[in-house]
Amino acid sequence: MKLVILDRDGVINQDSANYIKNENEWIPIPGSLESIAQLTQNNFKVIIVTNQSGIGRGLYSMEILNQIHRKMHRLLADMGGRIDSIFICPHTDEDECECRKPKPGMLLEIEKVYGISLQKVYGVGDSLRDLQAFDAIKMQPILVKTGNGQQVLKQKNYPKKTKVFKNLKDATQHIIKSS
Incomplete structure (x- = not known):
């Protein structure tokens, strides 16, 4: 099974320090949806893992998050793309859960649900936590340079084997060529 794991905010859509609280604030990064469609058309399963502490902070509800994701699914379907699954962590740092990145709980759940190992699977993110x-x-x-990627590059404390690309489009080209 060909599989790619993506973070959402800062990779697929523009991020906001004030959180993405409704579907109107969810704005795709240019080329990101086309890149996901390209992955889909090259027989990759695409899974999102996303920290959504805005739920735990009471800034928006699960229903609002579902509306945002319906918009994303709709726009992707129009381009011939799809997201196969979305795994979310609704907790805040204070909750000390096992699913909030940088902990790998959501990724371990993907392994369990899909019955596979994610070793050597590409994971695309814009933050050190990812x-x-x-x-x-x-x-x-x-690491993509969109979202928080530029700040992560400056800190230089990310895992040594990290590959760095300008955006999801460039990362997608590499992933497809490497498969």
Whole structure:
């Protein structure tokens, strides 16, 4: 099974320090939806793992998050793409859960649900938390410079085996060529 794991905010859509609280605030990064469609058309399963602490903070509800995701699914379907699954962590750092990245709980759940190992599977993120979660279970981390990616690059404390690309489009080209 060909599989790619993506973070959402900052990789697929524009991120916001104030959180994405409704579907109107969910704005795709140029080329990201086309990239997911390209992965789909090259027989990859695409799974999103996303921290959504805005739920735990009471900034938006699960229903609002579902509306945002319906918009994403609809726009992707129009391009011939799809997201196969979305795994979310609704908790805040204070909750100390096992699913919130940088902990690998959502990734371990994917292994359990799909009955596969994610070792060497590409994981695309824009934050140190994403890369640390991917690295924790020996995935191949990819950092995109969109979202928080530029700040992560400056800190230079990300996993050594991380590949760096300008955006999801460039990362997708690499993933498809490497498969």
